[in-house]
Amino acid sequence: MTARILGIETEYGILAPSAPDLHPATLSAAVVAAYPGIATGTVLDWVDPIPIEDAHNRVLANGARLYVDHAHPEYSAPEVTTAADAVAHDLAGDAAVVAAARAASAELGLEIGIYKNNTDSQGASYGCHENHLVARSVPWAEIARHVPSFLVTRTVVVGAGRVGLGRHGERPGFQLSQRADFFETLEGIQTTRRRPILNTRDEPHAPPSRFRRLHVITGDANRSMWSTWLKAGTLAAFLTALAHGALPDLQLADPVAAFPAFSHDVGLRATLELADGRRCTALDLQEAACEAVLADAEQRPEDYEEDVLAAWAEALADLRTDPSLVADRLDWAAKLALLDAYAARHGLDWGSPRLAQLDLAWARLDRPGPFDALRVAGRLRSVVTDADVARAGVEPPSDTRAWTRGRLVAAGPDRVTGAAWDWLTMKDAAGVERRVDLAEPAGHTRADVGDLADEVAVEAFLRSRPARG
Amino acid sequence: MAERVQRERTPQRIDEVAEATPTAARAVDYDAILDQIDSVLEADAEEYVRSFVQKGGQ
Numbered sequence: 001m002t003a004r005i006l007g008i009e010t011e012y013g014i015l016a017p018s019a020p021d022l023h024p025a026t027l028s029a030a031v032v033a034a035y036p037g038i039a040t041g042t043v044l045d046w047v048d049p050i051p052i053e054d055a056h057n058r059v060l061a062n063g064a065r066l067y068v069d070h071a072h073p074e075y076s077a078p079e080v081t082t083a084a085d086a087v088a089h090d091l092a093g094d095a096a097v098v099a100a101a102r103a104a105s106a107e108l109g110l111e112i113g114i115y116k117n118n119t120d121s122q123g124a125s126y127g128c129h130e131n132h133l134v135a136r137s138v139p140w141a142e143i144a145r146h147v148p149s150f151l152v153t154r155t156v157v158v159g160a161g162r163v164g165l166g167r168h169g170e171r172p173g174f175q176l177s178q179r180a181d182f183f184e185t186l187e188g189i190q191t192t193r194r195r196p197i198l199n200t201r202d203e204p205h206a207p208p209s210r211f212r213r214l215h216v217i218t219g220d221a222n223r224s225m226w227s228t229w230l231k232a233g234t235l236a237a238f239l240t241a242l243a244h245g246a247l248p249d250l251q252l253a254d255p256v257a258a259f260p261a262f263s264h265d266v267g268l269r270a271t272l273e274l275a276d277g278r279r280c281t282a283l284d285l286q287e288a289a290c291e292a293v294l295a296d297a298e299q300r301p302e303d304y305e306e307d308v309l310a311a312w313a314e315a316l317a318d319l320r321t322d323p324s325l326v327a328d329r330l331d332w333a334a335k336l337a338l339l340d341a342y343a344a345r346h347g348l349d350w351g352s353p354r355l356a357q358l359d360l361a362w363a364r365l366d367r368p369g370p371f372d373a374l375r376v377a378g379r380l381r382s383v384v385t386d387a388d389v390a391r392a393g394v395e396p397p398s399d400t401r402a403w404t405r406g407r408l409v410a411a412g413p414d415r416v417t418g419a420a421w422d423w424l425t426m427k428d429a430a431g432v433e434r435r436v437d438l439a440e441p442a443g444h445t446r447a448d449v450g451d452l453a454d455e456v457a458v459e460a461f462l463r464s465r466p467a468r469g
Numbered sequence: 470m471a472e473r474v475q476r477e478r479t480p481q482r483i484d485e486v487a488e489a490t491p492t493a494a495r496a497v498d499y500d501a502i503l504d505q506i507d508s509v510l511e512a513d514a515e516e517y518v519r520s521f522v523q524k525g526g527q
Contacts (some may be wrong), residue, residue, distance in 0.1 A: 011526045024524050071524035121518075126526025191527040217527065341499040342506065357514040358506065360521055369509060373502045 003442035004236050004303075005133040005400060006083075008090050008228070009076040010221050011069060011126040012097050013115030013363065022110075024071040031073045031112065032058060032066050034103035035096060037394070039066065040409055040416045059419045061410035062394055063402030064089070066096060070192065072126050073097050073114075078402030079421075079441055083233030083308050085397055087225050088384045092392035098365050116221045117160065117363035118178035121169030121356065125182040127191065128221035132214045132236060133206065133441055138243045143214065146247050148186060148197045148255035150238050150289055151218045153282035155180060155263050157315055158231040160220035161332030163339065163350070163359040165264055172350035173264070174339065176332045178220040180263030186256055191217055197255050205421035206441050214239065218259070223362065223371050225383040226329035230315065233308030237293045240303050246296035250288050251275045258282075266336070268323060287316050329381040335362055338370055401444035404436065407452035408462075428462040429455075435468045 014024055014031065038061040057067040063078030075093035080086050097114055105112040119125045134143070159176035163169070167181050175181075188196035197218055204211040216235065222228045241247050252258045253273040261270060262282040271279035290312050297304040318325035327337040339355055348354055361369040374380050396406025401422075408426055409416055417433055418425040424436045438444050452458050511517045 013521075013523050015521060015523075017520060020520070070526040072526050115521075120521050120523040122522055124523040124525045126523060129527065192525060338499070338502070338506075342503055345503055353514040353518045354510070356518045357510055360518065361506070361510055367509070370502070370506045373505045377502055379502075 003133075004081050004240070005079050005441040006081075006086055006232055006236055007077050007079050007131045008086055008093075008128065008232065009074060009131070010090070010093055010116065010128045011072040011074045012221075012365075013113075013117055013120065013126065014072060014101075015113040015115070016110045017113065019110055025068060027104075027112065028068040028071060028073045030104045030108060031097070031100045031114075032068055034107060035060070035066055035100035036103045037061065037096065037099065038410055038413055040413045040419065059405065059409050059413075059416065059424075060096065061396070061406050061413070062089070062092060062392060063396035063400075063406030063409075064093065064096070066100070070126065073100070078396050078406065079400040080397045080402075081399050081442070083229050083236065083305060084383055085392075086232040087228045088388045088392040089397070090222075090228050091225070091384070091389040094365055095389065095393055101366055112366070114365045115360065115363040116223055116365055117162075117360070118220055119162065119167075119182070121162075121164045121167075123167050125167075125179060125195075127179070127217050128219050129191075130216040130219055130232065130235060132216070132239055133204070134212045134214050134239055135243060136208070136210050136212050138212070140212075142242060142245075144187065144198060145251060146238075146242050147214070149250065149252045149258075149285060150235070151197055151216065152180075152252065152255045152259040152262060153285040153289075154231075154234065155220075155259075156268055156282045156286060156319060157234065157312070157330065158219065158222065158227050159263065159332040160222050160227070161335035161359075163356045169356065174266055174336055174350060175260075175263045176266065177259075177263040179218055180260045183218065183256060183259050197259065207439055211441070220331070221363075222331050224329060224331040224334060224380055226311070226315075226381050227331040229308065229383045230312055230330075233305055234290075234293075234312050237297075237304055237309060237312075238289055241289075241293045241296045244296055244300070244303075247292050248288055249276075250280070250285060252280075252285070266323075268319060283316065283319055287320075290316055328379060334371075334374060334380060335359070338362075338374065398446035399442075401438040401441055403446045404438060404444040404449050404452070407449075408436065408458065411452065411455065411458040425468055426462060429459050433468040434462045434465040436462075436465050 016022055039058040065076040067074055077089035077093050101112045101114045155177045160178045162175050162178045165171040165173045183197055184194045185196045187198045189200045199215045199217045201215045204213045253275050258272050268283050271281050273279055327333040362371050396402040415427040422438050425433055427433050
């Protein structure tokens with residue numbers, strides 16, 4: 001069994017309302033450069049996947065990357081092994097980008113808004129991508145058979161909710177997902193146009209003979225911890241069951257058409273055709289997946305996160321009973337309940353810009369908004385504590401290679417001369433450049449390399465690595 | 470694998486955090502929250518929504 005390794009990367013919306021002519025790539029670069037925590041410099045020899053000309057690219061002391069991608073600040077959280085750690089590091093990313101934006105805002109004398117959503121409802125979409133390490137022995141045909149139907153039905157659980165239907169929000173209404181209206185094909189390598197449900201990019205950043213990295217681009221950026229937790233944890237569990245051959249043969253006839261159709265079905269009643277001619281709701285398919293995973297977990301409990309599976313089953317049961325029951329934990333339902341209350345108070349319908357405004361304010365991270373009001377009022381369930389998030393902002397996960405990456409950056413950010421996910425180069429105290437191999441995603445951990453907490457330990461570690469060149 | 474899953478959890482387990490979420494608070498009605506929202510939203514909703522333009526992304 002391949003160790004569970006996953007990570008979430010988020011492109012944030014960015015806006016300087018007083019400087020509409022400032023190009024967002026320039027603004028994003030200023031934000032990345034202003035990150036106030038410990039990090040490598042902005043010009044770093046990161047060869048893959050970001051080319052050097054886009055090298056507003058920093059590695060942080062927690063093993064994450066902060067960079068500019070397609071005119072957005074993007075944060076790639078470090079590799080983790082549990083869904084709860086993915087939540088802590090996702091929120092640490094929000095905090096890092098907000099801190100960087102505040103610093104840039106002070107330097108430039110500009111208000112800079114940071115948004116965790118996936119569309120401006122004016123035709124643009126930007127992603128929150130998930131990465132899961134999968135054993136190379138799992139046939140691609142099996143992934144292609146099972147994963148699309150899972151991704152387009154999980155929206156009922158992990159959608160972030162959106163005011164407006166269509167790429168330009170041209171039809172009034174509410175839907176479960178931010179991203180569903182932006183996908184056109186079933187399979188492909190591209191991410192910015194004709195987006196595919198199943199992305200075929202295969203850069204494992206690990207020994208390719210043993211691993212594939214499944215790069216998932218359909219998901220929403222979530223604000224609720226519970227949504228992020230289930231987004232990360234249920235896909236990891238689904239892929240584990242897939243690798244075990246434990247999934248039922250239930251595929252939608254047309255996943256591409258199903259994605260928006262299910263997303264627009266807030267009542268969760270719409271049925272769509274399966275490949276075998278039967279019809280199912282999104283909830284039916286999620287329940288079938290959850291049951292299969294639970295049955296496999298009975299046989300091999302050590303391969304699963306029990307608390308994630310219990311929360312998944314509970315959320316599905318609540319959705320079946322009454323979708324408003326999950327307004328205490330899932331993004332779309334919490335947002336919809338608030339929008340309904342706000343619309344009732346002010347007599348608004350779905351075409352009102354005030355509801356679209358509330359949706360944007362929900363996503364805005366750099367000032368307290370409606371999401372924070374719900375959270376502070378204790379209306380949203382937590383997964384990790386504020387202390388966990390603060391720690392994830394400065395300390396890498398101890399049980400993946402991110403440990404070594406982050407600790408070396410913490411020890412000498414200015415001595416790091418290059419970095420990728422699977423290697424790093426750094427000068428030792430004598431100025432000799434050393435190459436640190438990080439090929440094993442589940443290796444190079446705290447247990448493997450120690451704390452690397454002081455200069456003596458870091459120097460000894462570097463000197464044991466080969467000189468570069 | 471079993472050992473690795475058991476070894477590194479976040480310090481506080483999920484169910485403990487969930488239990489710590491005050492159930493009584495969930496029963497509070499929306500009024501205070503809506504008041505708060507009214508006070509933080511920009512006055513010109515239409516302009517705010519129209520000016521939120523992003524370049525494309527992945």
